[in-house]
Amino acid sequence: MPELPEVETITAKLRQILPHQKITQIKVLKDKSFGGDVDHIIGSKITDVSRRAKIIRFHLDNGLSLLTHLKMTGQLIYVDQDRRMGGGHPSADWVNDLPSKHTRIVYDLTGGARLFFNDQRIFGWMKVMTAEQIENQFAQLGPDINSPDLNLDYLVAALVRRRIPIKQAMMDNKVVCGLGNIYVCDALNLSQISPFRPANSLSEHELKTLLANSQQVIARGIELGGTTFDGKYVGVDGFAGGYQKEVVAYGRAGEKCYNCGSLISKEKLGGRGTYYCPNCQR
DNA sequence: GGCGTTGTTGGGGA
DNA sequence: TTCCCCAACAACGC
Numbered sequence: 001m002p003e004l005p006e007v008e009t010i011t012a013k014l015r016q017i018l019p020h021q022k023i024t025q026i027k028v029l030k031d032k033s034f035g036g037d038v039d040h041i042i043g044s045k046i047t048d049v050s051r052r053a054k055i056i057r058f059h060l061d062n063g064l065s066l067l068t069h070l071k072m073t074g075q076l077i078y079v080d081q082d083r084r085m086g087g088g089h090p091s092a093d094w095v096n097d098l099p100s101k102h103t104r105i106v107y108d109l110t111g112g113a114r115l116f117f118n119d120q121r122i123f124g125w126m127k128v129m130t131a132e133q134i135e136n137q138f139a140q141l142g143p144d145i146n147s148p149d150l151n152l153d154y155l156v157a158a159l160v161r162r163r164i165p166i167k168q169a170m171m172d173n174k175v176v177c178g179l180g181n182i183y184v185c186d187a188l189n190l191s192q193i194s195p196f197r198p199a200n201s202l203s204e205h206e207l208k209t210l211l212a213n214s215q216q217v218i219a220r221g222i223e224l225g226g227t228t229f230d231g232k233y234v235g236v237d238g239f240a241g242g243y244q245k246e247v248v249a250y251g252r253a254g255e256k257c258y259n260c261g262s263l264i265s266k267e268k269l270g271g272r273g274t275y276y277c278p279n280c281q282r
Numbered sequence: 283g284g285c286g287t288t289g290t291t292g293g294g295g296a
Numbered sequence: 297t298t299c300c301c302c303a304a305c306a307a308c309g310c
Contacts, residue, residue, distance in 0.1 A: 071289050
């Protein structure tokens with residue numbers, strides 16, 4: 001479920017909280033959720049937390065890293081020794097339910113704090129990896145949508161031979177990372193470009209507009225702490241994001257397009273729900 | 283019981 | 297080989 005703004009929000013928070021903390025114990029409640037040997041990282045200290053695409057990386061002082069992908073329903077919830085979530089904020093009222101029936105892994109940290117990995121659908125994972133394995137994992141990825149390395153020339157070159165619909169191309173991690181279904185629908189609506197257009201049919205000017213709007217919706221999503229539908233995404237402190245209040249297309253089928261006043265449609269594209277305005281998105 | 287769900291991956295066909 | 301489509305992963309709510 002989390003897209004880049006959600007993962008970025010979680011990463012930024014964990015980067016404030018976790019460095020210098022030691023992993024004292026790990027309880028794996030669902031084998032499928034954890035890859036590698038817990039004994040290789042128990043006793044190590046977290047030195048940094050970073051993000052690439054939608055993958056969060058915990059850097060450890062023994063040279064290994066712990067990587068996690070939250071996929072659709074993963075959550076990382078930090079609870080300190082006083083059972084406050086997210087390091088000092090008031091806690092969501094379900095803090096006392098942890099570990100819950102969806103908790104897959106529990107990390108005990110320095111001084112009695114704990115990090116919970118919850119994942120309803122069990123698509124997400126956490127894995128112990130070496131630097132070399134991480135390099136391989138990241139090698140095929142295009143630049144992050146919010147990366148300074150991403151520019152119009154790159155996007156034009158990446159899409160020139162792609163005939164798939166522009167929406168699918170923008171969601172392809174080999175082209176650009178971090179633009180998921182919610183934000184890509186909104187970026188296309190703001191750009192007044194149809195999601196069904198072949199990627200290589202867009203003019204350079206259209207791609208420029210789409211890139212700028214994509215960067216803008218992602219930046220806005222980060223500002224608002226992500227998007228929460230159905231309570232599936234929550235931050236490290238257990239609370240929801242705010243972008244769902246500002247969506248321009250996603251989830252608005254039957255409501256008026258903010259560009260032109262026509263009604264937003266919903267159709268399937270590449271197996272995903274696609275919200276767009278048939279009138280002004282051309 | 284059926285359908286839909288915010289992400290990724292791999293198999294198979296063209 | 298590359299490109300592209302689609303099923304699969306699995307659990308929940310409507």
